[in-house]
Amino acid sequence: MLQPISLTLAALILILVVKHIRYVRTNPLRKFNGPKSGGFLFGNIKDTLLTGYAQEWMKKYGRVFGYAGILGETRFFIADTKAIAHILHQATVYPKPDGVRYNLSQIVGPGVLVVEGEQHKRQRKVMNPAFGNAYIKELTPAFLEKSIQLRDIWAQECISTVDGIYRTDGIEWMAKLTLDIIGSTGFNYSFNSLGSKVESDELQRALGVMMSPNAAMINIVKGNFPLLRLVPTPQEKVMDQARKTMNSIGTGLFAESKEFLRASGEKDNWRSRDMSSLLLRANTSSSIPENQRMTDDEVLAQVPTFFVAGHETTATTMAWTFFALTQHPDIQRKLREELLSLGTEDPSLDELNSLPYLDAVVREVLRLHSPVPFTLRVATKDDILPLRTPVTDAEGNVHDSIPIRKGDMIDIPLLAMNTDPAIWGEDALEFKPERWEKTPAEVSALPGVWGNIMSFLGGARACIGYRFSLAETKSIIYVLLRSFEFELAIPHDDLVSRASIVQRPYLRSDPGAGAKLPILIRPVVNV
Structure with a gap:
């Protein structure tokens, strides 16, 4: 009995191997020179975890080539603005690959960042009101209030030192600040992270574990080898506990918002203005047909999305902002002068947006230090990618388009597009806010949803919370850099x-210490 089963399995494996070899050998990108594979099992995957990999590859191999993925699969590297626009504006044809969705789901669950197709459209439609510009304006005072709280803590720390200079970790404080902000604006809840509340410490540790490079590597492996998802690892036990902590806290917060809605009975004159309340309100609105509303499980699935997307990315952006300003004292001084010229501690969002140099600095930080360096897509059908700039293969043939086959994986290098000298000029890798006074004409071809940069993506999968992130970032900079x-x-x-x-x-x-940004903080004299 075992022999026929063994022969059947062997035959199936042989068929899969032959199909895979045929797939690889008939790949049109074999005609283009690309990086040498690091091995059959992982190919060049480890290279893609190193920031700057895409820029180096583009210098050597151009804008279109292939590189090795898991088990020798070929991934398309596409750094052409027309091709990228084509992909981003056809989200149903080019969704996230299953492995990527698995990776993300281990962190944020089945929320709007993970789901695809009609489910994504339905969730996004319900969530849009909570991220509209009018509502973000109402959140600005909360951004400023929490930033002022941190300002006062830092001022006291400076006073307590002998030389008046406070040495600390910028990332740790930004994580605390942005967690308190998302607690207040997302759930009308005080984590009191700046005051070292135990609950917030647990959540910070949970997020730290889930966002670590080790966790990312485990998720990548299991995302690409589904059978391995059945095999637990010591690291995953820690990650599981981290998810339980985050889900427990978030579920409780959403339950409180839901109970408030039930008890108040004031759907049209709802008093609570946090995002979770707005989401629950929108989901019960008469303007949303019953069959298009989110289930309770779908609503709860947005909790970790709020935590991660509304907390981690802004904390990272602020860390890189501090880094950039420390490297350019002249820019730091110029920006501070503009901020002080406004003459108020509690500006409106319109007033913050009226400061051109602040806007330019934020744009430049997000351009040069895009929090998410690349994104992956997979083709669900055969297609043709149009190219803005024709490319020449190793045989001397010129191509103005690239054939794509169903199942092909595509790497879109967001950071590399943000720093491409052919688009931004020879000074593309320099931190230069003045470039936003007059950007090169080529920049307009980038299909980003904001500022012609790719940091918030574009098309139907563009970041739903980009307005929130920008307003939060500007508010934090405004308060802290003035002082x-x-x-x-x-x-x-x-x-x-x-x-x-x-x-x-x-x-x-000390790479094992986790993400760090040691900075020195000293009070501004005569503020």
């Missing part, structure tokens, strides 16, 4: 960038 000067507390070359879901700064001298 303090910032300096890097370590040599510049000790800082490296590593990517998991987002790219964060690490110490070359």
Whole structure:
């Protein structure tokens, strides 16, 4: 009995191997030179976790080529603006691959960042009111209030030192600040992270575990080898506990919002203005047909999305903002002068948006330090990718389009597009806010949803919370930079960038310590 089964399995494996070899050998990208594979099992996957991989590859191999993925699969590297626009504006044809969705689901669950197709459209339609510009304006005072709380803590820390200079970790404080902000604006809840509440400490540890490079590597492997998802690892036990912590806290917060809605009975004159309340209100609105509303499970699935997307990415953006300003004291001074010229501690969002240099600095940070360095898509049918710039293969043939086959994986290098010298000029890798006074004409071809940069993506899968992130970032900068000067507390070359879901700064001298940004903070004189 066992022999026929063994022969059948062997035959199936042989068929799969032959199909795979045929797939690889008939791939049109074999005609283009690309990076040498690091091995059959993982190919060049480990390279893609290193920030800057895409820029180096583009220099060597151009804008269109293939590189090795899991088990020798070929991934398309596409750095052409027309091709990227084509992909992003056909979200149903080019969804996230299953492995990527698995990876994300281990962090944020089955929320709007993970689901695809009609389910994504339905969730996004319900969530849109909570991220509209009018509502974000109402949140600005909360952004400022929490930032002022941190300002006062830092001021006291400076006073307590002998030389008046406070040495600390910028990432740790930004994580605390943005967690308190998302607690207040997302759930009308005080985590009191700035006050070291135990509950917030647990959530911070949970998020730290889930966003670590080790966790990312485990999720990548299991995302691409589904059978391995059945095999537990020691790291996953820690991750499971982290998810339980985050889900427990988030579920309780959503339950409180739901109970408020039930008890108040004031659907049209609802008093609570946090995002979870707005989401619950929108989901019960008469404007949303019953069959298009989210289930309770779908609503709860947005909790970790709010935590991660509304907390982790802004904390990372602020860390890179501090880094950039410490490297350019002249820019730091110029920005501070503009912020002080406004003459108020509680500006409106319109007033913040009226500051051109603040806007330019935020744009430049997000351009040069995009929190998410790349994204992957998979073709669900055969297609033709149009190219803005024709490419020449190894045989000398010129191509103005690239054939795509169902199942092909595509790497869209967001950070590399943001820093491409052919688009931004020879100074593309320099931090230069003045470039936003007059950007090159080529920049307009980038299909980003904001500022012609790719950091928030574009098309139907563009970041739903980009307005929230921008308003929060500007508010934090406004409060803190008016009161303090910032300096890097370590040599510049000790800082490296590593990517998991987002790219964060690490110490070359102590990579095991996790994401770190040691900075010196001193009060501004005569403020």
